[in-house]
Amino acid sequence: MGMLDGKVAVITGGGRGQGRSHAIELAKEGADIVIADIGAPIEGLTYGLATEEDIAETVRQVEALDRRIVGVTADVRSTEDMQRVADAAIETFGRIDIVLANAAVHQVLPDTYTIADDDWHRMIDVNLTGVFKTVRAMIPHLVDGGGGSIVITSSTDGLRASPSWGHYGAAKAGIISLAKTLAVELAPEHVRVNVVVPTGVNSPMAEALMDSVPKTLERWGFATDRANLMREVGVIEPVDVSNAIVYLVSDKARYVTGITLPVDAGYTVKH
Ligand SMILES: NC(=O)c1ccc[n+]([C@@H]2O[C@H](COP(=O)([O-])OP(=O)(O)OC[C@H]3O[C@@H](n4cnc5c(N)ncnc54)[C@H](O)[C@@H]3O)[C@@H](O)[C@H]2O)c1
DSSP states (O other): OOTTTTOEEEEETTTSHHHHHHHHHHHHTTOEEEEEEOOSOOTTOSSOOOOHHHHHHHHHHHHTTTOOEEEEEOOTTOHHHHHHHHHHHHHHHSOOOEEEEOOOOOOOOSOGGGOOHHHHHHHHIIIIIHHHHHHHHHHHHHHHTTOEEEEEEOOGGGTSOOTTOHHHHHHHHHHHHHHHHHHHHHGGGTEEEEEEEEOSBOSHHHHHTTTHHHHHHHHTTOTTTTSOSSTTOSSBOHHHHHHHHHHHHSGGGTTOOSOEEEESTTGGGOO
């Protein structure tokens, strides 16, 4: 018996990194999975995103657990794409119980007040509007099914200052507000909405920024301040975030809604 037997989970950004880990850990608990990922780079970013092969690899790893999974190439910025993801879930599994709005991009720039329009809009389109479009497409199906659970992935940057990537921090703070509002509006529908707040996570995103981030943090005098309270861990593993999400979407958290749960090795409680 798994904690998520019979549930269907839609996960954006499931092609690699934390999203892949969430797909695997939810599948281990019995869920059937739909992953949505862009499967291509976005112009203007300094690093690549998941590829079609990455999406296929997540599918392979979940199928190896004897669970069902559908991989959809889709961009969270597109209303039509998110509708296609919802349709694929309903056509294949007949329901949606869990939504993980996890897809996002990162970008390191010199100063927030000099961010160009293109950079600003790209970030807000993916990391804020993309989360909105994801949940907007899925919520009617959670409601139809009698309830469900949504987890949105923010960041410690959404709770604290994020110099040199203020557009990322602003989007990550915005989705916390969005989640709280949805928690209020959807409580009568038995849909719970929560947020996870990871500190640095060992993923392709973190790897891609490995060179630029430490230099930037040093510039702002953040070199030591950015260390976790639990100093033995520099970056946590994707599965650490997945474990928190498995709890939040399970019946063990049946009366947990509207919370912002740091998975941050104590980072956010530091002065
Ligand atoms: N890695 C970290 O240090 C860290 C820390 C805190 C929070 N986060 C957050 O965790 C989440 C997962 O990130 P990750 O660390 O696994 O990074 P990642 O880059 O490895 O994974 C992000 C996934 O999102 C996908 N994606 C990006 N833009 C998309 C779009 N427009 N449409 C569909 N898919 C898109 C990418 O292809 C990729 O598969 C993100 O929300 C990120 O902001 C990461």
